[in-house]
Amino acid sequence: MSTPVSHQPTLQPIVKEYYTFAEPPAEITLESGARLGPVTLAYETFGNLNAARDNAILVAHAFSGDSHAAGHYTTDSEGEKPGWWNFMIGPGKGIDTDKYFVVCPNILGSCMGSTGPSSINPATGKPYGLNFPMMTIGDIVTTQKTLVDHLGIKRLHGVIGGSVGGMQVLEWCVRYPEFVRAAVAIATTMRHSALAIAFNEIARQAIMADPNWNKGNYYGSNKPDLGLAVARMVGHVTYLSDQAMRRKFGRKLQDKETFSFGFDGDFQIESYLRHQGSKFVNRFDANSVLYITKASDYFDVVDRMGRIEGPGNNTREKTKHLVISYTSDWLYPTYQAKELVQTLKRSGQDVSFCEIEADCGHDAFLIPDERLTTLIRGFFDGLS
Amino acid sequence: MSTPVSHQPTLQPIVKEYYTFAEPPAEITLESGARLGPVTLAYETFGNLNAARDNAILVAHAFSGDSHAAGHYTTDSEGEKPGWWNFMIGPGKGIDTDKYFVVCPNILGSCMGSTGPSSINPATGKPYGLNFPMMTIGDIVTTQKTLVDHLGIKRLHGVIGGSVGGMQVLEWCVRYPEFVRAAVAIATTMRHSALAIAFNEIARQAIMADPNWNKGNYYGSNKPDLGLAVARMVGHVTYLSDQAMRRKFGRKLQDKETFSFGFDGDFQIESYLRHQGSKFVNRFDANSVLYITKASDYFDVVDRMGRIEGPGNNTREKTKHLVISYTSDWLYPTYQAKELVQTLKRSGQDVSFCEIEADCGHDAFLIPDERLTTLIRGFFDGLS
Numbered sequence: 195m196s197t198p199v200s201h202q203p204t205l206q207p208i209v210k211e212y213y214t215f216a217e218p219p220a221e222i223t224l225e226s227g228a229r230l231g232p233v234t235l236a237y238e239t240f241g242n243l244n245a246a247r248d249n250a251i252l253v254a255h256a257f258s259g260d261s262h263a264a265g266h267y268t269t270d271s272e273g274e275k276p277g278w279w280n281f282m283i284g285p286g287k288g289i290d291t292d293k294y295f296v297v298c299p300n301i302l303g304s305c306m307g308s309t310g311p312s313s314i315n316p317a318t319g320k321p322y323g324l325n326f327p328m329m330t331i332g333d334i335v336t337t338q339k340t341l342v343d344h345l346g347i348k349r350l351h352g353v354i355g356g357s358v359g360g361m362q363v364l365e366w367c368v369r370y371p372e373f374v375r376a377a378v379a380i381a382t383t384m385r386h387s388a389l390a391i392a393f394n395e396i397a398r399q400a401i402m403a404d405p406n407w408n409k410g411n412y413y414g415s416n417k418p419d420l421g422l423a424v425a426r427m428v429g430h431v432t433y434l435s436d437q438a439m440r441r442k443f444g445r446k447l448q449d450k451e452t453f454s455f456g457f458d459g460d461f462q463i464e465s466y467l468r469h470q471g472s473k474f475v476n477r478f479d480a481n482s483v484l485y486i487t488k489a490s491d492y493f494d495v496v497d498r499m500g501r502i503e504g505p506g507n508n509t510r511e512k513t514k515h516l517v518i519s520y521t522s523d524w525l526y527p528t529y530q531a532k533e534l535v536q537t538l539k540r541s542g543q544d545v546s547f548c549e550i551e552a553d554c555g556h557d558a559f560l561i562p563d564e565r566l567t568t569l570i571r572g573f574f575d576g577l578s
Numbered sequence: 579m580s581t582p583v584s585h586q587p588t589l590q591p592i593v594k595e596y597y598t599f600a601e602p603p604a605e606i607t608l609e610s611g612a613r614l615g616p617v618t619l620a621y622e623t624f625g626n627l628n629a630a631r632d633n634a635i636l637v638a639h640a641f642s643g644d645s646h647a648a649g650h651y652t653t654d655s656e657g658e659k660p661g662w663w664n665f666m667i668g669p670g671k672g673i674d675t676d677k678y679f680v681v682c683p684n685i686l687g688s689c690m691g692s693t694g695p696s697s698i699n700p701a702t703g704k705p706y707g708l709n710f711p712m713m714t715i716g717d718i719v720t721t722q723k724t725l726v727d728h729l730g731i732k733r734l735h736g737v738i739g740g741s742v743g744g745m746q747v748l749e750w751c752v753r754y755p756e757f758v759r760a761a762v763a764i765a766t767t768m769r770h771s772a773l774a775i776a777f778n779e780i781a782r783q784a785i786m787a788d789p790n791w792n793k794g795n796y797y798g799s800n801k802p803d804l805g806l807a808v809a810r811m812v813g814h815v816t817y818l819s820d821q822a823m824r825r826k827f828g829r830k831l832q833d834k835e836t837f838s839f840g841f842d843g844d845f846q847i848e849s850y851l852r853h854q855g856s857k858f859v860n861r862f863d864a865n866s867v868l869y870i871t872k873a874s875d876y877f878d879v880v881d882r883m884g885r886i887e888g889p890g891n892n893t894r895e896k897t898k899h900l901v902i903s904y905t906s907d908w909l910y911p912t913y914q915a916k917e918l919v920q921t922l923k924r925s926g927q928d929v930s931f932c933e934i935e936a937d938c939g940h941d942a943f944l945i946p947d948e949r950l951t952t953l954i955r956g957f958f959d960g961l962s
Binding site for chain 2: 423442456457
């Protein structure tokens with residue numbers, strides 16, 4: 195039940211675990227109708243499951259995230275690093291691991307330990323590449339549900355996540371409403387706008403334009419690093435904001451007093467983006483970018499969110515919702531969070547909404563901010 | 579005086595003309611200190627220069643524009659097309675060619691008839707490629723001044739342009755204030771923000787990541803079409819707006835009723851961007867993108883704009899300025915136009931400002947709009 199997938203991450207977590215299910219021929223059926231198995235989810239847990247098995251909070255990571263939500267771990271390339279939400283999760287923190295049992299699974303289709311296009315296809319003995327079936331946010335969530343059941347969790351105290359993690363939160367709410375006591379969707383949307391699809395498509399085209407991509411069949415040879423770096427640069431800019439970039443970089447030059455009049459880069463923002471691009475290729479798989487961006491483009495819960503409460507289903511305890519947006523997020527702007535809030539209200543849900551004033555753009559939820567911590571602590575603790 | 583450059587465009591204009599100057603050894607010196615010659619500017623004129631030679635309006639085109647500002651012309655790839663500002667320029671139009679002599683030069687560094695990286699380097703007999711010297715908006719404008727002098731224009735009635743064309747307008751104002759009676763800067767900025775530099779850098783990286791780019795030496799062999807297409811897709815998205823893309827594309831599917839669950843593109847916005855990318859590679863040179871994006875990143879007139887009026891220079895007739903921005907332009911947002919207006923006011927200039935409510939983003943000035951036409955007509959005609 196804990197077979198590591200072939201594509202081992204270079205990270206060396208202390209308590210990374212693996213759950214493997216759907217061994218062929220008992221494969222799972224994906225939303226597309228395609229079948230997949232075995233499926234491994236890498237995950238980490240923090241805190242302890244209580245006797246009632248109802249104090250678990252599932253933390254859903256964003257696009258290129260991983261199961262290292264909290265604590266510290268060691269990477270080959272970057273040394274010791276804190277988990278991506280270490281400021282939020284831990285004893286006495288916003289999500290208090292003295293109270294809650296936190297589970298953070300790496301998503302299906304990723305490359306950080308869970309089954310994805312870089313995993314070995316049992317039918318061929320080679321990495322899937324483009325033979326990996328297209329998957330959806332729904333598929334990500336149903337596999338998470340299998341893991342949560344496996345862990346013996348009776349009902350989730352909460353599901354929380356930002357960006358693509360927020361999409362998973364919404365999918366949990368429409369798919370398993372009775373299983374989710376409280377849901378926190380941060381910096382996310384019910385469905386991608388044309389603008390968001392456009393940037394994802396540019397990222398995909400940048401990867402697929404790299405001849406090393408080779409129709410996804412590059413494992414064991416040269417990887418499409420240049421295309422993947424461009425894709426990451428595009429994505430990274432959409433996570434920032436005009437204001438924050440002005441504040442942080444402006445027109446400052448990199449190691450220069452005057453213009454170089456060449457193409458090696460003059461401005462700090464250029465060096466920064468190149469650095470982000472090259473850092474990303476050391477840790478992430480290009481095909482995973484293709485699959486996860488498609489899953490987020492396909493994601494659309496508008497109709498289902500409007501009919502969570504079917505007839506005769508009004509007696510159960512409803513999920514409590516907290517929706518959080520950021521003023522400077524132009525990838526999933528506040529008006530999209532408000533559309534979500536309105537849809538939840540119309541379907542009779544219990545929903546709170548907060549727009550946080552912050553100039554750092556979409557990625558604001560990954561930056562320590564006492565306002566966010568206080569909101570989340572109050573919301574989860576207020577349920578008990 | 580009218581030697582066509584080696585890189586002949588495929589367009590067949592009716593009255594495209596060429597002016598060549600700076601034959602070696604009498605090369606021009608660029609802002610970087612590099613020397614360049616000969617220099618050819620392709621240009622088109624509309625209307626007639628009056629006897630006083632003071633009714634000329636210089637129309638400065640944007641990043642990938644050309645001298646075909648008005649009338650109709652024929653292209654190999656797209657058949658007959660109107661000039662890019664044909665709705666604005668012509669008899670009785672906003673810029674009335676019954677009154678004004680309109681000059682539209684293709685900019686230095688471009689590939690639409692003027693000298694650029696695809697032109698023949700006289701020192702080698704081969705295209706310049708990366709041996710083309712880095713040039714600035716200042717260099718673009720000084721070469722335009724040489725052309726304007728050559729045409730016998732005594733003083734410009736006006737200089738007008740949007741985006742990178744607007745940068746040329748501002749450069750004209752600081753470099754030759756006595757020569758410009760009126761200036762209209764549309765959807766532009768005094769200097770690139772980190773965000774604007776970031777998108778240009780991504781476009782450059784996309785081109786340079788294409789192995790066919792070959793350090794700029796691809797003329798006569800395979801061109802970096804895939805990289806250039808990605809670069810164009812990035813640029814194109816920055817010219818649009820979230821609102822316009824929602825209105826025009828939303829989540830509409832292309833020739834499909836359901837998702838393909840593949841990577842060939844599902845959404846109309848994907849097909850649209852791919853189409854924009856492949857159309858661009860048929861008409862534009864990748865190296866020109868590199869040079870012109872760098873010129874616009876380097877552009878910065880903030881300091882010079884603040885000191886147009888030197889001591890003892892207050893008796894001459896001042897340039898009249900009109901600054902226009904668009905509500906949905908997020909590449910050069912209205913706050914940047916206001917910074918320009920404030921700078922002009924502080925230096926004692928005569929400036930009018932108008933923000934046009936439009937949801938179509940940065941490229942709004944290229945879309946017929948009676949409000950823009952009325953503004954421009956009133957501004958130029960009101961001077962006489």
